[in-house]
Amino acid sequence: MSVWDYIVNLIPNLAHNLRAAVAGGPDWLVFLVMGLAGVLALVAFVMLQVPPLTWVERRLVARAQVRMGPNRVGPFGLLQPIADALKLMTxxxxxxxxxxxxxxxxxxxxxxxxxxxxxxxxxxxxxxxxxxxxxxxxxxxxxxxxxxxxxxxxxxxxxxxxxxxxxxxxxxxxxxxxxxxxxxxxxxxxxxxxxxxxxxxxxxxxxxxxxxxxxxxxxxxxxxxxxxxxxxxxxxxxxxxxxxxxxxxxxxxxxxxxxxxxxxxxxxxxxxxxxxxxxxxxxxxxxxxxxxxxxxxxxxxxxxxxxxxxxxxxxxxxxxxxxxxxxxxxxxxxxxxxxxxxxxxxxxxxxxxxxxxxxxxxxxxxxxxxxxxGPPRLMQRRELPGITVPLSAETPAGSVR
Amino acid sequence: MTLRTDPVTINFGPHHPSTHGVFQMRITADGEVITNLEPVMGYLHRGCEKLSEGRTYTQLVPLTDRLDYLSPMSNNVACVLAAEKLGEIPVPERAQYIRVIMAELQRLANHGAMTGFLLNDLGTFFTLFHYTMREREKILDLFEMTCGTRVTVSYMRPGGVLQDLPEEFMPRLRALLDELPQRLDEYEALITENEIVLARTKGVGVMPREMALAAGCSGPMLRGSGVKWDIRKNDPYGIYDRFQFDIPVGTNGDVYDRYWVRIQEMRQSVRILEQAYRDIPQGDVRTRLPLFFRLPTGEAYARIEAPKGELGFYLVSDGGIAPYRLHVRSPSFINLGVLRDLTVGYTVADAVITLGSVDIVLGEVDR
Structure with a gap:
């Protein structure tokens, strides 16, 4: 199997290798190791992309709004999510x-x-x-x-x-x-x-x-x-x-x-x-x-x-x-x-x-x-009797120009 | 089975992202529907009216910068107009034109900021806000070029303006005037036909014409309700009777109409600026007055069409170098008087945009 094939089918191959490594152990150990490895991989996949995504969103919104966005911490502000996380943790x-x-x-x-x-x-x-x-x-x-x-x-x-x-x-x-x-x-x-x-x-x-x-x-x-x-x-x-x-x-x-x-x-x-x-x-x-x-x-x-x-x-x-x-x-x-x-x-x-x-x-x-x-955009105002006192509908004399 | 529910009182502000300063709305809500709203003001009271009694007429001008800090130029104009009216001080022709240019630029900046804030209240995450701020920056650059400051301009003086326009002002104004119509089209493309904006603002915060008149509303609030009333046309001050422009009016008096009227007014302001740019003469910009000039005993009320409505300065003089009493008729404060009637029966989300459409600045409400 070539390296490329291994990379293309990375996830099943890794799982296969891991299973082979613990194959001799009791069933519960195999189950536990495989499960934990999968959970860790998923959590890492999701959590590691969130900080860069916040950076992407902030740069993009800055671009949409004719401003700069984070550009001080690290090159292009790439370390901004880390700085934010440190600040929030403290x-x-x-x-x-x-x-x-x-x-x-x-x-x-x-x-x-x-x-x-x-x-x-x-x-x-x-x-x-x-x-x-x-x-x-x-x-x-x-x-x-x-x-x-x-x-x-x-x-x-x-x-x-x-x-x-x-x-x-x-x-x-x-x-x-x-x-x-x-x-x-x-x-x-x-x-x-x-x-x-x-x-x-x-x-x-x-x-x-x-x-x-x-x-x-x-x-x-x-x-x-x-x-x-x-x-x-x-x-x-x-x-x-x-x-x-x-x-x-x-x-x-x-x-x-x-x-x-x-x-x-x-x-x-x-x-x-x-x-x-x-x-x-x-x-x-x-x-x-x-x-x-x-x-x-x-x-x-x-x-x-x-x-x-x-x-x-x-x-x-x-x-x-x-x-x-x-x-x-x-x-x-x-x-x-x-x-x-x-x-x-x-x-x-x-x-x-x-x-x-x-x-x-x-x-x-x-x-x-x-x-x-019916007319879609006009909202029906909820009438609340006894609570609102409507202003007098009469126009004071001389105020109509 | 019916669930027993209690109305809940929510303090909107004074620390809230959408109260436009330190304003507090004490909302009683039944779920999301507002059953009562009590505006609480005064957090920004600085006693401008009382302070002015110890200042000369020229020294009044910096105080007015701090009233409506989104449109200081207009405040300056109103303040010096009152003094000029009482003292019958002549104003040179060029100064009159400069005042018109400054006041209309200020209207553009103010309405732009208001539109951006309104869209923030609607939840667009600052996009339109940054676009309007971009144009406001250019206008403030012009102010800075003219008088050295961007917000606290203190540019007007009784009898004219502080100093003449710098040489590069007119080319920069020309460039801005060429750019603005496209920018306004850009804003409108983003909001005017936007389905969500229409759904959120049409039929919300409806103020009938009668209510607007009875409550003494002015400016875009009044015009949004369909009353064709603009002090620049109906009671011209300065040289406004020389300019051609239309008064846009709304039909329903809802939040959308108040937004629409403002966008149209920005277009009319560009028209006025074009005419002023064309006609502005050369000459003196200030009538020389003594440092401590005295106004005759008496009283005068000068009003202008400020961006937010009728801004009036009521000046009482006892013949001294300082006013005996000064009262400011601030449009924000009086337009805010109808807030409760505009919001009760609507939801909390509607109250936020209704407040945004009134366009208040707390510096002016509390003075």
Missing amino acids: KEVIVPSSADGLLHLLGCALIFIPPFMIFAVVPFSMGGVFTDLNMGLVYVIAVGSLGAVIIFTAGFASANRYSMLGAARAVAQLLSYEVPATIALVTVALAAGTLSLSGIVMAQTVPYILYFPLALIIFFIGSLVEVNRSPADLAEAESEIIAGYHTEYGGFKWAVFQLAEYTHMVAASALIATVFLGGWKGPGLPPYLWLYAKMLAVILLYMWIRFTLPRIRVDQVMAFAWKFLLPLSLINVLVVGLEVALAPGLPVWLIGINIPFAAASIVVWAKVYRALE
């Missing part, structure tokens, strides 16, 4: 006296778990997956929504009103984005005929972004809400509720939440890359590099959206998800189901149908939605 951690100490600590400790759990089923190459669950898609959706529960824990335990508002918003978001995003993934499962992420990658001779653009758009919007990125960063809306659920977290606990936000983003991008962009498949380069390149593309898209768009309101997130995205995703499932039934094996000409269909269905449904909803 800061005093303050827990409010009225906070629930245990939950307050658990909030920032548990926030990492859901994104790492997602990585357990993401294939990095042929056979290069921690556990190839045969119902991986269901598992991913289940653990993905745990994040909101932990955010609620953190916000609730802080005993701060801004935190509580942020926590409530996180739950409202969870209720809204989960359903359409899940139904969007159903189309992929229908087409691939499997729920295993490895199976979905294997089934993509052509990346599903071409076959199912509508599902990708719906799932991408859902993932924006799930990872708390702008325009749906309601749970930590800086201009409204200070920092939302992590208002009362300072020093390194705050850093943990920031890391977790990036980890969530990395996990969501890995999911999108795997399910819609063909995963590790690609010519030339080793498969894990292909997966990483696709993940980076999705992450850059997340960042670009963040610099550009304002934030939507929490009732708008819910209305948009339930009234707009959900019917759209149901239509999508219906059409894809018909396609799978009538044209088994996904012939390539389906691409020619599905891309115009995605564009047309969004445009038409948006128009129908507008017509059904």
Whole structure:
């Protein structure tokens, strides 16, 4: 076996070598060593890319905003994340006296778990997956929504009103984005005929972004809400509720939440890359590099959206998800189901149908939605009798010019 | 089963990213919906009006820089106008034009900053803010070139302006005027038709025309509600009656209209600046006055269309070298009076952008 072959199949080969090294030991030892090695590798993979990602985002946002960005610490400011981490580690951690100490600590400790759990089923190459669950898609959706529960824990335990508002918003978001995003993934499962992420990658001779653009758009919007990125960063809306659920977290606990936000983003991008962009498949380069390149593309898209768009309101997130995205995703499932039934094996000409269909269905449904909803942009002000005293409608004499 | 819920009181500010200074909104909210809002002011009270009683009329000008620190030039103009009105001090032609140029540049800088702040309140992570600040920097460069400072300009004097424009001012102004329309198009491309901006701002913080008039609102707040009222047109001061410009008015009186009116006003300011650039004569820029000049006993009220609304200086003189009493009618403060009626019934997120659309500067609210 040449060196290149070893590098291309790095992950299975390493696993094989490790297994060979401990092969003589008892079963539990092999299990333990293999498991720990896998967990360490995954954690290292995710955690080591987060500090450079913060640098990338800060440089990119600076570029978008005609300014310099970090450029003092190290060449091009590359050591800025390290300097930030050192500063945050040396800061005093303050827990409010009225906070629930245990939950307050658990909030920032548990926030990492859901994104790492997602990585357990993401294939990095042929056979290069921690556990190839045969119902991986269901598992991913289940653990993905745990994040909101932990955010609620953190916000609730802080005993701060801004935190509580942020926590409530996180739950409202969870209720809204989960359903359409899940139904969007159903189309992929229908087409691939499997729920295993490895199976979905294997089934993509052509990346599903071409076959199912509508599902990708719906799932991408859902993932924006799930990872708390702008325009749906309601749970930590800086201009409204200070920092939302992590208002009362300072020093390194705050850093943990920031890391977790990036980890969530990395996990969501890995999911999108795997399910819609063909995963590790690609010519030339080793498969894990292909997966990483696709993940980076999705992450850059997340960042670009963040610099550009304002934030939507929490009732708008819910209305948009339930009234707009959900019917759209149901239509999508219906059409894809018909396609799978009538044209088994996904012939390539389906691409020619599905891309115009995605564009047309969004445009038409948006128009129908507008017509059904009436004037879309005027918000109904909630009347609160007995509390407001309306100003006199009469104009004082002489004031009309 | 019904859950019993209590309204919750939230202190927005004085330390809050979106209160534009040390302003406090004591919000009573039912979930996210605001049931009551109590503005708390005075954290930045410095007693400018009282301080002015111990200063000569020329020394008043630096005090006014610190009122609305986003538009000090306009404050200077209003202050010296009051003194000139009472003392019937003539102002040379060139000084009048310089005042118009400075006031309109200041309006551009102020409206740009306000638009950037409003988009921050909407949550765009500072992108538009940095674009508008880029143009504001250029305007402040012009100020620095003229009078040596960028914010605390103290450029106006009773009877004219401090000194003539430097030679390189006019070419730099020309370059800025050529650039600004494109920049304004750039801002509008980012916001005016942005679906999320429309969804967030249309129909939010609606102020009917009657309420605007009854509450004494002025400036873009009033025009956003559809009242065509601009002191530059309706009660011209200085030489504003010589300039051609339109008064943009909104229709719904919501946050979006107040933003839109400001963007259109920036375009009109560019128009005025073009005319001033074309017509500015040569000549003296200041009527010479004694160091401690006295104004006749009496009172005068001078008002201008400051970027935020009607800025009035009410000056009472007892014949001395300092005012007997000075009152500032600050547009921020009076426009803020309707805040409660604009926000009750909307959500917390709406209150933030409604406050942003009022465009307050706490230096002026608290004085």
